[in-house]
Amino acid sequence: xxxxxxxxxxxxxxxxxxxxxxxxxxxxxxxATRRAADSGAGEPDQRIDDVIPxxxxxxxxxxxxxxxxxxxxxxxxxSAHTRSKHSDAPVxxxxxxxxxxxxxxxxxxxxxxxxxxxxxxxxxxxxxxxxGDRAFGIALDEPPAGFVLADPDSAKAVxxxxxxxxxxxxxxxxxxxxxxxxxxxxxWLSPIAASSDDRDDALRLHLSLRPAEGALADxxxxxxxxxxxxxxxxxxxxxxxxxxxxxxxxxxxxxxAAIEGVxxxxxxxxxxAILAMADAxxxxxxxxxxxxxxxETPRLHxxxxxxxxxxxxxxxxxxxxxxxxxxxxxxxxxxxxxxxATMALALKPDGAGPSQSxxxxxxVMLVGIGPGQHDWRTPEATAMIASADELVGYxxxxxxxxxxxHGKPRRDFALGEEEARCRYALEQAALGRDMAIICSGDAGIxxxxxxxxxxxxxxxxxxxxxxxxxxxxxxxxxxxxxLQAAAARSGAILGHDFCTISLxxxxxxxxxIEQRIEAAGLGDFVIAFYNPVSRRRRVGMAKAKAILxxxxxxxxxxxxxxxxxxxxxxxxxxxxxxLDIDEIDMMTVVMVGASTSxxxxxxxxxxxxxxxxxxxxxxxxxxxxxxxxDTNEETPL
Numbered sequence: 001x002x003x004x005x006x007x008x009x010x011x012x013x014x015x016x017x018x019x020x021x022x023x024x025x026x027x028x029x030x031x032a033t034r035r036a037a038d039s040g041a042g043e044p045d046q047r048i049d050d051v052i053p054x055x056x057x058x059x060x061x062x063x064x065x066x067x068x069x070x071x072x073x074x075x076x077x078x079s080a081h082t083r084s085k086h087s088d089a090p091v092x093x094x095x096x097x098x099x100x101x102x103x104x105x106x107x108x109x110x111x112x113x114x115x116x117x118x119x120x121x122x123x124x125x126x127x128x129x130x131x132g133d134r135a136f137g138i139a140l141d142e143p144p145a146g147f148v149l150a151d152p153d154s155a156k157a158v159x160x161x162x163x164x165x166x167x168x169x170x171x172x173x174x175x176x177x178x179x180x181x182x183x184x185x186x187x188w189l190s191p192i193a194a195s196s197d198d199r200d201d202a203l204r205l206h207l208s209l210r211p212a213e214g215a216l217a218d219x220x221x222x223x224x225x226x227x228x229x230x231x232x233x234x235x236x237x238x239x240x241x242x243x244x245x246x247x248x249x250x251x252x253x254x255x256x257a258a259i260e261g262v263x264x265x266x267x268x269x270x271x272x273a274i275l276a277m278a279d280a281x282x283x284x285x286x287x288x289x290x291x292x293x294x295x296e297t298p299r300l301h302x303x304x305x306x307x308x309x310x311x312x313x314x315x316x317x318x319x320x321x322x323x324x325x326x327x328x329x330x331x332x333x334x335x336x337x338x339x340x341a342t343m344a345l346a347l348k349p350d351g352a353g354p355s356q357s358x359x360x361x362x363x364v365m366l367v368g369i370g371p372g373q374h375d376w377r378t379p380e381a382t383a384m385i386a387s388a389d390e391l392v393g394y395x396x397x398x399x400x401x402x403x404x405x406h407g408k409p410r411r412d413f414a415l416g417e418e419e420a421r422c423r424y425a426l427e428q429a430a431l432g433r434d435m436a437i438i439c440s441g442d443a444g445i446x447x448x449x450x451x452x453x454x455x456x457x458x459x460x461x462x463x464x465x466x467x468x469x470x471x472x473x474x475x476x477x478x479x480x481x482x483l484q485a486a487a488a489r490s491g492a493i494l495g496h497d498f499c500t501i502s503l504x505x506x507x508x509x510x511x512x513i514e515q516r517i518e519a520a521g522l523g524d525f526v527i528a529f530y531n532p533v534s535r536r537r538r539v540g541m542a543k544a545k546a547i548l549x550x551x552x553x554x555x556x557x558x559x560x561x562x563x564x565x566x567x568x569x570x571x572x573x574x575x576x577x578x579l580d581i582d583e584i585d586m587m588t589v590v591m592v593g594a595s596t597s598x599x600x601x602x603x604x605x606x607x608x609x610x611x612x613x614x615x616x617x618x619x620x621x622x623x624x625x626x627x628x629x630d631t632n633e634e635t636p637l
Contacts, residue, residue: 005029006064006090006114010036010044011051015068015096017041018122022066025121026114029407031058046406052077053374057404060379061386064090064110066118071102078105081379090114098122103129109142137191143221144188146181148257150212150220158219161203167194172207174223177330180350181223182207209347211255222258226332228281229321229344230264230274231307236340241273242280244338252333252345260348261286263320265293265311269361270471273341286324286358287432293319295356301334321346323356362429362472364452365436366443368479371565372400376485381477388436392425393448397438422451423465430468442479446502446530449476482589483528486561489571491600491607493559493591498526498610503533503540510540517544521551526597526610529590533581541581541590548576552595557608559591560584573599573606 006028010019016036023030023045032044033051048054055077058065067074071093082088082105090106092115101118103111107128115126140155149155162168170193172182185207186193194202206217209226232241249256262278264271266287278285290312296319297303303314313319318335325346333345365384370376382404385391391398391405395412398405413421425435439447452474458464487494501516502508520527527548532541548556554577562570562585572583576592584590597610 004064006066007031007058008066008068008094009048009051009055009058010039010068010096011073012036012068012096013039015039016044018094018096018098019066019068020044022118022121026117028064028066049402050374054402056081057374057377057382057386059089059091060382061404062089062383063386064092064106064114066092066094066114068094068096071104074104085109092118094118095124097124099124100127101125102127107139112139112142138188140219144184146224147185147207148222148224150222150255150257154219158203158205161218162192167202168192168205169194169202170205170207171217174207174209175330175347177347177349178223178225181225185221185223209255209258210253211249222255224258224260225348226254226258226260227321227324227329227346227348228259228262229317229319229324229346230262230268230277231316231320231335231342232264232268232271232273233340234271236271236273238273238276240338241277241341241343244336244341245277245343248333248336248343248345251336254332254345256281259283261324263288263324263358265290265313265316265320266359266468267311267471268316269468270473275361275473284360286360288320288323288356288358292323292356292358296322299331301331317342318344318346320344324348324354324358326352327355328352329355359432362432363434364425364429364472364474365434366439366447366449366452366474366476367436368439368442368444368447368477368481369397369400370441370480371482371485371563372397372440373565374402376480376565378477378479381479384475384477385436385438387434389433390428391436391438392421393438394421397440400440401438418448418451419455422448422455426452426455426465426469426472429472430466439479440482442481443476444478445481445483445500480565482530482561482564483591485564486528486559486571486589486591489561489564489569490559490573490591492609493526493557493593493597494528495610496526496594496596496612497523498528499523500528500530501544502530503537503544504531505537505540513540514543514547517547521548524552524594524596526594527592529592531586532588532590533584534586538581541584545576545579545581548592552576552593554578556595557593557597557599559593559608560588561591562588564589573608 006026008019008023008028009031010016011033012035016032016039020030020041029045031046031048033048037044037047059078060081074091074093088105090109090111091104092111093102101115101124103115112128119126140159141149141152170186170189174182204217205219207221212220259281262281262283263286264274266289268274269287275285293313297314299322300315300318308314321344322329325348328349330347332347335342335344367381367384369381385404391408391410398410425437429435437448443449455465456470460466499520556576558574558576558579560572594610597608599608
């Protein structure tokens with residue numbers, strides 16, 4: 001999914017017609033409420049049921065949002081989730097007649113340019129308030145694609161000087177291979193360039209592949225034209241790779257920010273040192289096959305028979321850099337090595353493309369979506385879902401994503417097909433795709449996380465996955481689990497030690513489950529029971545009740561929490577002794593209190609809490625002060 005595609009969100013019929021037209025012009029998506037979709041402009045890319053959560057999800061996913069609506073609606077949707085002017089996605093408000101376009105966020109990350117382009121299309125006015133854009137039509141901290149400002153903070157002082165009437169002297173020290181690149185940069189800055197008459201007081205702007213130096217210029221820009229090739233022996237220390245790259249960049253006199261991409265052989269897709277270096281450089285790791293790299297052998301400075309025997313090509317680091325730089329690529333630094341790591345640098349000349357097609361390393365993203373409602377889904381989870389090439393999971397869970405899943409490829413699996421869905425996601429990621437496994441609650445709690453890692457831990461001959469699949473990157477976004485949601489909705493039943501027990505005997509023998517219930521009863525733990533019943537399992541919860549009644553009183557509070565976070569949510573309070581198993585279904589988590597748990601009435605209704613031991617300190621202030629450190633909340637780690 002292209003996260004740079006703008007989303008034109010319309011709330012009215014008139015706005016729907018405009019949004020559809022602009023989405024077609026700018027290669028974006030049209031998202032519409034029912035009223036907007038009934039405008040006669042055709043079927044929208046996504047229909048919206050709940051506007052504020054939908055806008056929030058788009059923003060958190062990093063999508064440019066153009067709301068054909070009042071600016072206040074957009075502000076209410078995103079105000080609590082803004083982070084930094086350097087990272088916030090563009091957000092624009094557009095009147096439904098197209099006459100007023102207001103960039104609200106991301107002015108220097110595409111919003112101002114998009115506002116001006118929309119204004120040109122609609123004949124409207126772009127209400128741009130950024131001083132540099134108004135005065136010169138450019139923003140120094142938003143250079144064209146392929147360029148980066150070495151120090152983003154330097155732009156503020158330079159722009160202030162320009163607004164005071166000073167001009168800029170432009171200089172570069174790029175090689176002849178990048179003459180067109182230098183011209184593109186100069187053309188962009190032409191509105192602020194000094195003439196021969198006003199150079200004495202001019203600001204200095206410089207374009208270079210070299211690291212920025214304080215005395216070099218007031219602003220230094222780097223063109224991203226250098227390809228970094230990496231190789232490593234298995235389990236190469238991360239620090240060794242970082243030190244080697246730092247040494248190589250110093251030797252070649254190249255700035256890290258000038259790196260266009262990081263490349264290696266696909267057999268190293270899981271090499272931690274290489275992945276960490278790519279991350280430090282701000283890039284996804286891109287991969288070539290050994291056969292692709294072998295085609296670069298005639299251009300290598302030192303082809304290696306040892307590497308050929310180990311990997312299947314005569315070089316990795318230098319061959320990767322050259323394959324990315326293209327047939328006319330220029331070696332800036334031949335392969336250098338340390339004990340376990342190799343690196344090389346190649347320059348991609350003007351107009352050059354790679355001589356071999358690479359793919360990025362595939363990822364499996366384990367996404368816990370909580371109970372499914374927008375407000376309980378983390379921004380990290382939303383971003384993973386938006387960036388995935390395909391969604392994988394039980395169809396009901398994917399449906400809970402609502403508009404976030406619309407138009408995105410998905411592969412539904414039935415209950416009982418957990419192994420198939422995890423295996424599918426891993427093998428697809430081995431092809432270079434980003435796969436999101438959608439889990440209710442938290443992916444690591446009775447969900448797909450453990451199964452993914454179990455498959456990764458097995459060889460293919462032992463019912464595991466392929467070697468390529470074992471090299472994919474696995475990421476996890478935490479989610480609100482059923483036990484957390486149930487505890488929050490019912491008070492503070494998890495205020496002291498607790499455990500979780502699944503009553504499903506599909507994968508765990510019942511005698512082991514009984515042992516765990518007995519142990520939890522002896523330990524007087526609060527217990528969260530998952531999978532308490534199913535259509536065929538009706539006796540497990542009854543047996544658990546009988547066991548626990550041997551260890552705690554019949555009036556022990558029990559919370560039955562059903563369909564948490566959804567419109568049909570229901571919280572019921574019961575006592576252990578009179579718990580009726582027939583009122584529990586598959587959508588219910590059962591929370592059984594400890595012997596100390598209490599139920600009280602309060603303004604919000606009933607609540608259950610489990611004391612942690614504060615009472616003795618409340619009753620004895622002197623003792624409370626003496627043991628303060630024992631009763632504080634646990635220290636964040």
